[in-house]
Amino acid sequence: MSRTRLIPPITSITPEFDLMLMHSLARIRAAGYSIMLVFAGVLAMPPPAYAQGDAAAGEKVFAHCGPCHSTKPGENKFGPSLAGVFGRKSGTEPGYNYSSAMKGLNVTWDEKTLDEYLQGPGKFVRGTRMVYFVPNEKDRQDVIAYLKTLSK
Numbered sequence: 001m002s003r004t005r006l007i008p009p010i011t012s013i014t015p016e017f018d019l020m021l022m023h024s025l026a027r028i029r030a031a032g033y034s035i036m037l038v039f040a041g042v043l044a045m046p047p048p049a050y051a052q053g054d055a056a057a058g059e060k061v062f063a064h065c066g067p068c069h070s071t072k073p074g075e076n077k078f079g080p081s082l083a084g085v086f087g088r089k090s091g092t093e094p095g096y097n098y099s100s101a102m103k104g105l106n107v108t109w110d111e112k113t114l115d116e117y118l119q120g121p122g123k124f125v126r127g128t129r130m131v132y133f134v135p136n137e138k139d140r141q142d143v144i145a146y147l148k149t150l151s152k
Contacts, residue, residue, distance in 0.1 A: 053138070058146030061139045064132070073152050079130060084152030085109050086144075090125075101127030114144050 062071075068079040075081050080096035087110065091103040105125050107113045113124075118140045121130040134140045 053141030053143070053145030055142070055145040055149050058139075058142035058144070061134070061143050062146050065143070068130075068132070071150050082147060083150045085150065086114075086148045099125075099127055099129050101125050102129075109147075111144055114147065115140055118143065 065079075065082075068077055070077055070081045071083055073081060073083040074095065075083075076093065076096045080093035080098070085093075087108060090105040090107045090109065090113075091098040102125055109117075117124045118134045120133050121128045134143060
């Protein structure tokens with residue numbers, strides 16, 4: 001013979017307490033939905049675009065690059081001329097002897113690729129000769145803004 005255990009029904013203290021409890025649960029549920037909507041909105045947003053740098057500030061940061069890179073078209077130093085680098089295919093500056101790694105990279109230099117490259121050239125292109133990197137994000141964005149102004 002099985003025994004069934006009877007659980008007494010939950011009774012409220014007062015009808016006002018029931019009403020207050022219902023309102024509290026409704027507020028908690030609404031807050032939960034609001035939080036879910038906010039997170040859904042954040043997740044639905046496109047990834048942030050690269051920050052716009054300051055070309056004038058970038059020219060000052062570029063002073064560190066100047067010993068190896070020229071801004072004049074066709075003037076190659078230890079590194080290739082960076083005139084017109086923005087939008088150019090990697091390893092294609094005429095008259096410069098690129099490493100085989102850079103020749104085989106096959107990327108077009110834009111905000112994204114330049115940013116990644118300047119964070120760590122050796123990580124971006126194994127076998128590159130460039131060892132100088134720009135760890136500060138603002139400085140990288142400024143240099144990239146400056147490179148955009150250099151026409152061929």
